[in-house]
Amino acid sequence: MAAAILRFEDSRVTGPYSLRVSRLPAADKGGKWEICGICDGIEPAVFNRLKALLDAGRREEAWEGCLQYVLDNTAAVRSWLGSDAFPATEFMLRDHFFNSGSRNTGKILQRALNVHGAGLVVDGIPGKQTRQMLQTVLAQTGESEFLSTLNERRKSFYHSCKQFPVFGKGWLNRSNEAYRFAQSLV
Template identity: 70%
Template sequence: VRSWLGSDAYPGVEFILRDHYFNSGSRNTGKILQRALNINGAGLVVDGIVGPRTRQELQDQLAATGEAVFLVGLQEKRQAFYRSCKQFSVFGKGWLNRCDDAFSVAQELA
């Protein structure tokens, strides 16, 4: 995840992406990242592969909007990911609680 950011300048974004990565893997984390970037019109293909274009767009958007603003979009897309899972009716409350807890920590780090 740190290599996606290119530096340690955005600890809140790194934290929330890393938390999702540990729970859902790299491909799903890449997809929520790409969906968050697309909120601002990045036009990325949502394939979960965090290549050079996704990395550059991430760095550009963080520089333009700031970490706190970007975290809100990332949180929104993470929650949407969990809601789309087949097992949401069983595990959804716990997933969303974890998501909210991670978001709170990320905001403190930003």
């Protein structure tokens, strides 16, 4: 999962030997530089540690650090699901979490559950009721159907963002790529 998320962040990175520091677009709010979505403006300590490893030629260690960071940064998603029984849903949520944060991911999850009749308040906080409804909806609809709804809610979220005119095409492509990858896990 983590390796796929890193590839979605930088399609030219396929492993330790293609790992690189990239300049962020001027309109990006993450800072000036990134390593597969790990930005100097958001996570400067992590970014600087990974960059130092790359500069020292310790590429495999830097790659492992990136993978671990993705898993640690998105670990809350597993608690929302309660188990590893739904890897495709876990992947879709982890990918969005890494790309857009906890609150936004909680909102798309709640909106997707509401499409299936959950009746949740969309506050972005996956509390007990959201987690219970997630289990219920997955059991009732099956993972494939829920993934489709989750992908649609994710794309709707991107359309609502102020920066959609600048980054929208890439966001939608990422959403579709993540959806295809998630379908391979069902």
